[in-house]
Amino acid sequence: MSDAVSPLAVPFPPLPAIAGVTPRVARAGYKDWGRCDLTYVELAEGTVVAGVFTRNVCCSSEVELGRQNVAQGQARALVVNAGNSNAFTGYRGREAVEAIMAQVSAHLACPAEQVFVSSTGVIGVPLPKDKARAGIEAALLAEPCNWEDAAQTIGTTDTFAKGATATAMVGGVKVTLSAIIKGSGMIAPDMATMLGYIFTDAAVDPAILQQCLSQANLRTFSCITVDSDTSTSDTVLAFATGKAGNPVLASFDSAGADAFAAALEQVCRELAHLVVKDGEGAQKFIAVSVTGAVSDESARKVGLAIANSPLVKTAIAGEDANWGRVVMAVGKAGEPADRDRLSIGFGGTWAAREGQPLADYDEAPVAAHLRGREISIEVDLGLGEGRATVWTCDLTHGYISINADYRS
Amino acid sequence: MSDAVSPLAVPFPPLPAIAGVTPRVARAGYKDWGRCDLTYVELAEGTVVAGVFTRNVCCSSEVELGRQNVAQGQARALVVNAGNSNAFTGYRGREAVEAIMAQVSAHLACPAEQVFVSSTGVIGVPLPKDKARAGIEAALLAEPCNWEDAAQTIGTTDTFAKGATATAMVGGVKVTLSAIIKGSGMIAPDMATMLGYIFTDAAVDPAILQQCLSQANLRTFSCITVDSDTSTSDTVLAFATGKAGNPVLASFDSAGADAFAAALEQVCRELAHLVVKDGEGAQKFIAVSVTGAVSDESARKVGLAIANSPLVKTAIAGEDANWGRVVMAVGKAGEPADRDRLSIGFGGTWAAREGQPLADYDEAPVAAHLRGREISIEVDLGLGEGRATVWTCDLTHGYISINADYRS
Known part of the structure; x- marks a missing residue:
């Protein structure tokens, strides 16, 4: 076990013995x-x-x-x-x-x-x-x-x-x-x-x-x-x-x-x-919920494209509601998507709907949400009934320190 | 143009006018x-x-x-x-x-x-x-x-x-x-x-x-x-x-x-x-050469899996000849590969051949190579004649700073 405990650590729960x-x-x-x-x-x-x-x-x-x-x-x-x-x-x-x-x-x-x-x-x-x-x-x-x-x-x-x-x-x-x-x-x-x-x-x-x-x-x-x-x-x-x-x-x-x-x-x-x-350098736990995909598997792939995007993960680390980077990640997933049907939100507040930023977008609740430890990103592709949730953490200086600053 | 010039910057060459x-x-x-x-x-x-x-x-x-x-x-x-x-x-x-x-x-x-x-x-x-x-x-x-x-x-x-x-x-x-x-x-x-x-x-x-x-x-x-x-x-x-x-x-x-x-x-x-x-935060230019793939396109995909791996890119940033991370990236590429035929080198020196670390691996030239600005990673899959070279940069604190430390 390492010395520096993740800020997202959870106490070990009481685990019952199992017969056999x-x-x-x-x-x-x-x-x-x-x-x-x-x-x-x-x-x-x-x-x-x-x-x-x-x-x-x-x-x-x-x-x-x-x-x-x-x-x-x-x-x-x-x-x-x-x-x-x-x-x-x-x-x-x-x-x-x-x-x-x-x-x-x-x-x-x-x-x-x-x-x-x-x-x-x-x-x-x-x-x-x-x-x-x-x-x-x-x-x-x-x-x-x-x-x-x-x-x-x-x-x-x-x-x-x-x-x-x-x-x-x-x-x-x-x-x-x-x-x-x-x-x-x-x-x-x-x-x-x-x-x-x-x-x-x-x-x-x-x-x-x-x-x-x-x-x-x-x-x-x-x-x-x-x-x-x-x-x-x-x-x-x-x-x-x-x-x-x-x-x-x-x-x-x-x-x-x-x-x-x-x-x-x-x-x-x-x-x-x-x-x-316990992801390396993780400061925030991110749930990416994708709805409106053509299938559940398509939703999962779109979700993983978002969750694996270094630009999305660094934006969350910086507490920046950067929906443009989410659009980019949706577009590169290789799954059916239509720019002009896409809606993107953070913590339950839509930032963009049907391909355009919301005119009356209220950034205050989003900013407050992004300052927390548990972040949600909502993506509605507007195409079908497929849905999935994927989970990741943010990408921080801690990740670089752990993986680059070490010398073998 | 930004103030801090990339350490990998190249002077603008004399470019001839083009008629028309x-x-x-x-x-x-x-x-x-x-x-x-x-x-x-x-x-x-x-x-x-x-x-x-x-x-x-x-x-x-x-x-x-x-x-x-x-x-x-x-x-x-x-x-x-x-x-x-x-x-x-x-x-x-x-x-x-x-x-x-x-x-x-x-x-x-x-x-x-x-x-x-x-x-x-x-x-x-x-x-x-x-x-x-x-x-x-x-x-x-x-x-x-x-x-x-x-x-x-x-x-x-x-x-x-x-x-x-x-x-x-x-x-x-x-x-x-x-x-x-x-x-x-x-x-x-x-x-x-x-x-x-x-x-x-x-x-x-x-x-x-x-x-x-x-x-x-x-x-x-x-x-x-x-x-x-x-x-x-x-x-x-x-x-x-x-x-x-x-x-x-x-x-x-x-x-x-x-x-x-x-x-x-x-x-x-x-x-x-x-x-x-001019990649964000780039300190090193990395060429990944893949040979022995079943096709050129397969070699390109394996090369990109390596070049996109955060673990490989942080290892190069840390000047660490971490061939194990290269093996991992080859294995996740989704292309034909055989662990026991795989050879991996840095700067022309093999670190592992046919699935095992070299007994007489000389780390000194590799360490010297990794301290430079232009890094090469060689991967021989040992399966066929397909080959490709892909290029990337290392993943550094600079990337995180540029993309996370900014607040919109």
Whole structure:
């Protein structure tokens, strides 16, 4: 964890324990730092898993193996290494992941593909196998820890620990979700990495869990951006132990399926927002709401074009209601838009409607809104029913300092 | 022109006059500034024109009309307004452009569609018709000016005047190209705008001129980026008066067609580089060379993903040979790439080959290279024969200061 905490930081919430889930942390010493850096989570027999992974084609071995192994749907353990991302390390990096999977599967007497591994930190250096082995041995002997310890241990350049929780009634039974995430602080020479883990005691078919996670991902993690750059290691995994004793969610027609999906999406949204709130140099949290697009996906792309625009993000940093830059970003998104139907507002006040600045535009409420920490930008394309909200942070001197002023 | 000149500035070169081209400047007073802000270039009868325009769908009326009128291939005048972009101003903005076209075409007794207009500056405010009219009247009475005056007058937030020239032998006759450009400095609440004008005395069929310009554009203006944002007004026009007396270039089989195309591309490349060298906050000029892609277009897209990555650009600002960030940018480009075939170098020294850091990587020459003003990044994808070079600048505190510290 870094010293300077983000001004957008949120206190770590009380996160319930999840039956069948036992987190432990240990010190593998991947870096020369006085903190735990290996997280080991043991999962009860019968736990099912779903996952979403980075689309970066230069992904790490952890992502390759995770994407492959999530397909079989069962999980017994999660290992997260902090301080070394093991990315771009060729066959030696892959061997290090396979060694961890072999060690843990031998301990649990389970197939290796039920052991999921993530790594985050410096790239280009193969994860040291001896440190990983000793770290896991230490974790197996450690007392179980609480969620905040686990959230802190998976962190690298994060400035605060991040967690979220939700419950849902499934067939008359309360199921609970507890989740932690790290990201997206980056520090040279490392890359941004978002690693998120959701644990629930719900009984759910792995295919349904995967569908719920994929859908939630589209509206949450796929709708955030800090700087348009995409880590080679981004991973979100959901684990369901089934210990709540609810009737198994075997289809979307099952009682409580909607409630479970909504709870999962809520947790994903909270986690996604926390990542943005720890964006490098972030001083303001920005929600970009796009309506009137030809489709939801088109709205999402327009929203991301706005949220990734350095000119929009610096304008918000400067508390400047620069709707012209929003117009520019809409126009370059590559999606259907009509300059003369476009309306743009800030904090609920329209600045321009149907392609022209409002004659009676009242800048006072907009200026007051922009001085706050939570900013909203509203864009109505005036074409259809498609809508989406994406989230980002402003682009500040802090971002440059973190990413440029460092020398390797 | 701004006070603080870019450290990458290039002195304005000696630019030959072009027979049949008469530039003049005047003070329209679009802003409250003590400088000329209207450029009027009269073109001899028989001048042909070609153009390339922004792909931003929220483009200005100038761009809409220019794109439409360039199709008829003839031009008699160019008017460039600085200080007001006339973008996002609805029908009133369009009326202002049409008024300028009518005024000039009446003066020259030519069709209105042979008058080309560009505007750059503040958005959302219709170009004041009275100021434009008086400015053009003043320009018509003014003495002809030199290219440097014209280059300065089309500029807005540019920190230095930009020009380029070349010659070619066409059928035993020397033809000359002189060209000026402005961009891409931006100033809140304005947007980046790149406006470039190439004048030649060559005799060339308008369709051939358009093909030459479109091809050159693909390898020059379409290969530069400052911050990934796309102006609503970007325009490059080429005018050919035919006064050199060369045999008309009527096809690519004509004698000298290749030489003319090469000269045009050279001028476009020089202009494009000058725009990058005046990028906001730029301290370093970066050339990204991509080889081994599946196609030239794929190589260009990979190059732009690298050149647009805030993490890569801040690493160069920090003089950090952060090849991992280049890997990340390659992977997110959405183009074919294989992590384990990828090689990355800086200034001609490989840092990573075939997916792994070089064991004997010598960082000293790379560190020395990165301390310079002109940086090269080499990426070999190891897949095919496609190649491209794109150019950008680093991302510095200066960019944030220019774009965020300003308050409207």
